[in-house]
Amino acid sequence: MTSNTETIGLIAGGGQFPLLVAKGAAAQGNRVVAVFFKGHSNLEVDEHVDASVELKLGQLNKLVSFFKENGVSKVVMAGTINKPKAFDIRPDWRAAKLLFKLASKGDDVLLRAIASEFEGEGMQVVGPHEYAPDLLTPPGYLTKRKPNEVESTDIAFGWKIARELGRMDIGQCVVVRDGVITAVEAIEGTDAAVKRGCELGGKGCSIVKVFKPGQEKRVDMPSIGLKTVQGMKDLGATCLGVEAGKSLFFDLDESVKFADKHGITIVGLTEELIDEI
Numbered sequence: 001m002t003s004n005t006e007t008i009g010l011i012a013g014g015g016q017f018p019l020l021v022a023k024g025a026a027a028q029g030n031r032v033v034a035v036f037f038k039g040h041s042n043l044e045v046d047e048h049v050d051a052s053v054e055l056k057l058g059q060l061n062k063l064v065s066f067f068k069e070n071g072v073s074k075v076v077m078a079g080t081i082n083k084p085k086a087f088d089i090r091p092d093w094r095a096a097k098l099l100f101k102l103a104s105k106g107d108d109v110l111l112r113a114i115a116s117e118f119e120g121e122g123m124q125v126v127g128p129h130e131y132a133p134d135l136l137t138p139p140g141y142l143t144k145r146k147p148n149e150v151e152s153t154d155i156a157f158g159w160k161i162a163r164e165l166g167r168m169d170i171g172q173c174v175v176v177r178d179g180v181i182t183a184v185e186a187i188e189g190t191d192a193a194v195k196r197g198c199e200l201g202g203k204g205c206s207i208v209k210v211f212k213p214g215q216e217k218r219v220d221m222p223s224i225g226l227k228t229v230q231g232m233k234d235l236g237a238t239c240l241g242v243e244a245g246k247s248l249f250f251d252l253d254e255s256v257k258f259a260d261k262h263g264i265t266i267v268g269l270t271e272e273l274i275d276e277i
Helices: 017-027 043-048 060-069 093-101 107-120 149-167 190-201 226-235 252-261 271-276
Strands: 007-012 031-037 051-055 074-078 173-177 180-184 206-209 239-243 265-269
Touching: 007 017, 017 031, 017 043, 017 074, 031 043, 031 060, 051 060, 060 093, 060 107, 074 107, 093 107, 149 173, 149 180, 149 206, 149 239, 149 265, 149 271, 173 190, 180 190, 190 206, 190 226, 226 239, 226 252, 252 265, 265 271
Parallel strands: 007 031, 007 074, 031 051, 206 239, 239 265
Antiparallel strands: 173 180, 173 206
């Protein structure tokens, strides 16, 4: 082990993200140890880490102890947690104490509090994109077709509404049709919100997903991927706007090819681009 090698503690949820982070961190010469949660985590990650443990949601003290025993210097959180299932959490004394202190149980507040627990133990919390930088959404028009006038108006309106919802720590995504919000994301997640919004709004909906103002970028970046774009095609949605540089886009090349084939437009949104619309 070289002198500059660090041990990265990976809190692994579901999906491909924790796998990409584990591989990326290892490729940078780090030792990686992982914590999995029963019923939530992608266990394929276990093949790419040096040590691991499976815990139940809420076992915060065991999680911290495992990282300390393994000499973790940096902690990274990656992957999805099934939020409805998370209501079944049985917190240990440490998690219960943390939850008791919180005035709100919103995602951002909770994740900030958890990050503070690690940092109080001398472990730095870092963003997962540091180990998978290619996942950041690029700015500008990503597909061959640009938004038409109606879509441009809808994504500008959706950007404004989504950011207001984000300030209240509700969700990151809205569905818009002709200036009407047909769905906002809450605990159900993006794909379920998109399905509901498109079923209510009909063909021609636009989807906007943004980074919550003041959001904790190290632990909760918005993400989107091929599954959402494929769902848009099936539901008749025609435009997807995702905040550039502050969100993650999985399988971007494949998503763009699919969108181009089916006449869907994808835009990496920035303040400057919204001002131009």
